[in-house]
Amino acid sequence: MIKLYSTGCPKCKVLKKKLEMSGKEFEVIEDTDQITAFAEEHDIHSAPFVVTEDGTILDFLAANKALA
Numbered sequence: 564m565i566k567l568y569s570t571g572c573p574k575c576k577v578l579k580k581k582l583e584m585s586g587k588e589f590e591v592i593e594d595t596d597q598i599t600a601f602a603e604e605h606d607i608h609s610a611p612f613v614v615t616e617d618g619t620i621l622d623f624l625a626a627n628k629a630l631a
């Protein structure tokens with residue numbers, strides 16, 4: 564399942580809307596402890612980010628492009 568790590572910011576809302584429009588099943592992770600732990604483990608410096616079904620991590624720009 565696709566996971567959207569979101570803080571509720573405007574960029575997060577854009578990705579959430581695009582995921583909803585795509586019809587793909589996804590989960591929104593908004594727990595700041597989970598976001599921080601995952602980001603630190605994978606050397607990610609900003610949210611939002613998306614983790615695809617195959618484990619690929621996409622930052623906002625890459626996820627936005629992939630969902631276009």
